[in-house]
Amino acid sequence: MNDPVKNEQDEAASAPVSGEAEAAAAPAGQTAGPENGQPDPVQVIQALNAENASLKDRLLRAMAEVENMRRRTEREVADAKLYGVTAFARDMLTVADNLGRALDSIPEEARASADGALKSLIEGVELTMRDLTAALGRHGVKKLEPLGEKFDPNFHEALYEAPNEDLPAGSVAQVVQSGWRIGDRVLRPAQVGVSKGGPKVVAKAE
Secondary structure, eight states, X not given: OXXXXXXXXXXXXXXXXXXXXXXXXXXXXXXXXXXTXXXXXXXXXXXXXXXXXXXXXXXXXXXXXXXXXXXXXXHHHHXXXXXXXXXXXXXXXXXXXXXXXXXXXXXXXXXXXXXHHXXXXXXXXXHHHHHHHHHHHHTTEEEEOOTTSBOOTTXXXXXXXXXXXXXXXXXXXXXXXOEEEXXXXXXXXXXXXXXXXXXXXXXXXX
């Protein structure tokens, strides 16, 4: 014989559980549904933004490094082009010195009265000197002309001091040996005599 009470209990136990019952039975901190166990969208966006900022910073740093390398390479190429002839130019200074001494050894009277072969020789030496100076100049090698200028230890080498009333004290009164520079560098300092005891330099009013 069937027990009605028992049958009702069995039906209640086998009936499906409602959504509210499932939510109540879910562990604390979890929400039942398809999003359960999925990453938080806000956190995903924040992580992507952080990664994007990091990649952007690395890209900017890489671009800056490439630009610095490009500028450094251009500077090194320019320096190599300009200063690559330093050793050769320094050797050519001896030739220029010898030509200059040859011309300086000719008295003015002899030069003025020279004719024929002597005149041609003098003109040939002068022309050679001009061509050599011009050739050096095309490669950035320039002759220093410090006579009358203020003595500068970066470009001049003082051999002696001598009184000279025509120049301010500390000025180059005589050039014993010509100086040369290549670019912004001194190839050979000019050997000079410096005035001593002349009038003082008066500062110009601005």
